[in-house]
Amino acid sequence: MEGIAGLTIALVVLGLMLLVLLSWAVPVGLWIAAIASGVPVKLPNLVGMRLRKVRPASIILPLISATKAGLKLDSNGLEAHFLAGGDVQRVVNALISADKANIELSFRQATAIDLAGRNVLDAVQMSVNPKVIETPRVAAMAKDGIQLIAVARVTVRANIDRLVGGAGEETILARVGEGIVSTIGSSASHKTVLENPEAISKTVLAKGLDSGTAFEILSIDIADMDVGKNIGAALQTDQAEADKRIAQAKAEERRAMAVAVEQENSARVEEARAKVVQAEAEIPLAIAEAFRRGEFGLRDTGHES
Template identity: 70%
Template structure:
């Protein structure tokens, strides 16, 4: 009987212990006590509801205590809604505290929207107090005299809380400053003017309002370094002359090829004519024989024709000989 009573007492004790452990695990009593000690009123059922909604209570109560101590009252429901939306509640509260200390107007809704947009709202508030310096890469521009100028600039920016949601980032600032530098250097008559007055670049670029539509406000643009680069104008002229030379050579080669083709055509035509002459000369004896047989040409006519041909050949040989003798006499006299 005693063993049965002891066993029942042990079972009841274990069940009570398990129940109490479950209650203290599911219901964050310790967190509720901490909030109560800090002067933050959070109902025990509110904490239980957070458990049911799969919200980690410490992620809400901790920032809530911090906000209450700083004099900010965002409300439990707003913090919980921001947490369920995937936001960083602790960072938003830190940003609100920093903005309140720096006298920067920043409502909770705007801070939550900035955080949900993927931007670091605490870093934005800190940048509003302590501006950031963005250094541009070396930007090459060409003045009107054809000389390349390489410029590096430092852009001091401050975060614009009003335009953080939907505003462009640092890459846009760097691109716009580079565009302004290229435009300013390109409008300079000589690169010497840029070297003498580098502040002309910063003044001209600042007047363009490059921070429009961005999440930052440009405070100043300082020229860090100015170097002289290549003579782009001379390089372009050299390249143009080389291109013109290649074009002229190509056209000359084209004309030479056409002349060679015409010469080949002339030679082919001459050879064709010679072949026809030879063919015609081969027909002459046949024609003479045919004329003799038919009586159209007499024997005496034939011999007279031969004498004429022989006389013509003799005259041609005499004329060639006399011209050669004259050439020899001229050579001897010279």
């Protein structure tokens, strides 16, 4: 009896383990939910997902959402995107949002955008609700030398067709900043810019700055503009100071040269004077030597009587 009881317990435990393993390998509940939602999926396909290390719920639940939204997707495409490292739920949500907003977005295009590292759902939402990005403070100088510091708000909408390979927000901000600098720099007076700031927006917007980017610029608005330094006057002051220093340096150079010439002339005078003194000192010696040799008499001196 004890042997039969032990065998029964072992069989019960083994049966429970097999049941747990079977429920893990064959997600019957998920299969029933899919069938009830009108998603044609077979149990062997779910088992195959387990064997391919794909969580069935990550494929079936988004597929149910897509089917309920009226989209025609298949589990093989979703599973392939999952295995490629994509976000299946985000792609499906983006497709549903695009369909509701009448935005043309194919499954192939959505998966390509997702695998490229961009948030395809955010892109669809940005196509529906444009985003406003603000430039940093951009400083530029008008032709009259006055500096202006401007801040612009750029309203952009995602361009679905250029999301793969298109430049990002940083490029938009850089181009807008460059356009602001160019427009202010070409203005004759800073007062003209202050009186008509929308001219900057129109000029910059007309340059087609969104070319090659993942966005479409809808508007550019100057949010703030301040008057900065009088750079022209500062440059003139610096130039005058530089000219002054150059003139002082040249004057000092000329003075030093004059002093050097004067010292050289003084040295030459002293040298000549020394030679004269030396020559005068040698005259008595020469006369004495002449007397000694008898080559020089009183007649030669003019004292003969």
